[in-house]
Amino acid sequence: MQAKVKKWIVQLASGANVATILVMLAVGYSDRLNPASHPLMATLGLTFPVFLAINAAFLVFWAFFKLRRTLIPLVGFVACFGPVRTYIPLNVNSNPTDSCLKVLSYNTFLWGGGEATEPQRWEMLNYVKEKDADILCLQEANLGGKFQATIDSLLNSIYPYHDIKEKTTIYDRLAIYSKYPIVRSERVMYPQSEDFSQACWVAMPGDTVLVVNNHFATTGLTEAQRQEFKSMLKGDLRTKQMPSLGKSLVHKLGEYAKIRAPQVQCVAQFVRKRKGQSIILCGDFNDSPISYAHRCMAKELTDCYVASGNGPGISYHRNAFYVRIDNIMCSDDWQPLKCVVENKVKTSDHYPIFCLLQKLRK
CATH class of the missing domain: 1.20.58 (Methane Monooxygenase Hydroxylase; Chain G, domain 1)
Structure with missing residues (x-):
């Protein structure tokens, strides 16, 4: 028996x-x-x-x-x-050299938004200062108000070159800060939209590098829906509520994935047309590593985290949506040596992603 x-x-x-x-x-x-x-x-x-x-x-x-x-x-x-x-990549990291380019991408969530305290904002600023990246890409970087002047003053003292583009469709600022001269910049306009990504050509020793900064469309979920999702995972909702809530969340996520698709395609095409140039692409994709948005871009460039990171690298950490949605990618003339998502500063709903890139000889 x-x-x-x-x-x-x-x-x-x-x-x-x-x-x-x-x-x-x-x-x-x-x-x-x-x-x-x-x-x-x-x-x-x-x-x-x-x-x-x-x-x-x-x-x-x-x-x-x-x-x-x-x-x-x-x-x-x-x-x-x-x-x-x-x-969830696993890699053995190569030893970095002094010649590595340091790249940092950070969605600051308006430097913590209205709920953040001044010490918390200083913690974010001090983190950025200590990382001492050669190229810094920021998304949702416009706090506004008096403290914005402090932010601008500190970043401008570190980075002699910068390009800032304000979005009109949402309260957002894309910013690229560089220790090397920015020779020109432009908006990469999305189809049938006033929204865009930011592109800058940075004059580095021996080459000009195209840096593309992105903040694709959000998930579209309201704060209330995010809280409901978190409650659903905890089992705090009634059983009868879960099917209807799950269906509405999936529908909303699908609706905004549909909005993101042409945005990502547009930037991928922009990169494809410049194949052969040196390119570094950063930003908040608002989509998981297993997504059309990520795959579409990874077909054109190397995902630095997949190539040199370890573990899931969760970069979004609020309301039970624990997933890596922030990325750094590069053309094949760069070798990612170490890419990490750092969770030291928690004021923003995103963790910053940092990468060391080694230029390969032609």
Whole structure:
């Protein structure tokens, strides 16, 4: 009788493990779907870590229950190697040299917004000062008011060259600060929109580098919806509320993924037309590593975090949306040596992402 029960458990668990892998594959490769045609399916990438964790749990289960069956989750990880590496890369970092270019990208959330205290804003500014990046890309960088003058004064004292572009569609500022001369800049206009990304040509020793700073469309979720999502994950909502809430959240996420798609395509085309030039691209994609937005851009440039980072690198950390949505990418004349998402300063809803880039000889 005991043998029959064990056999039944093995068969049931094996089937569940295979089903998990099939779903993990579907979710892992959902970034192939254009949100313009499949807005709801294109949001599946957000669930990828759930199925990744379930498959890992099966690996532990089989290790104790039936060792040979560990092949099932291991085959699943191999089949899904691309998405797994994109979501949670593991790398052995090379030793940086003094000639490395230091790049920092940071969505400051209006330097913490109206709720932040002055000491908290100084903590953010001191962090930026201490990183001493050669190129600094900021998003949502316009606090306004009296303290903005302090911010501008400090950053201008560190960086002799800067380009600031205010967005009119939303309360946003894109800013590129550089220790090297900015020879020209322009807006990369999105189709049928007043919104844009920022492009600057930076004159560095031996080459001119195109730096592109982005802040693509948000998820569209209100603060109330974010709180409801957090409550849903905690199980604080009534069971009857969850299906309708889940459906409305997915619909909203799909709707804004559809808005982001042409924005990302526009910037990807801008980069593609300049193939052969030295390019560094930064910013807040407002989408997960398993998304059409990320894949579209990673087809043109190297994702510095995937190439030289370790772990999930969570950069957005509010309301249970713990995911890496901030990125630094580069053309193939650069080698990313170390890319990290640093969680020292928590005033913004984003953590900054920092990368050391080594210029390769032609």
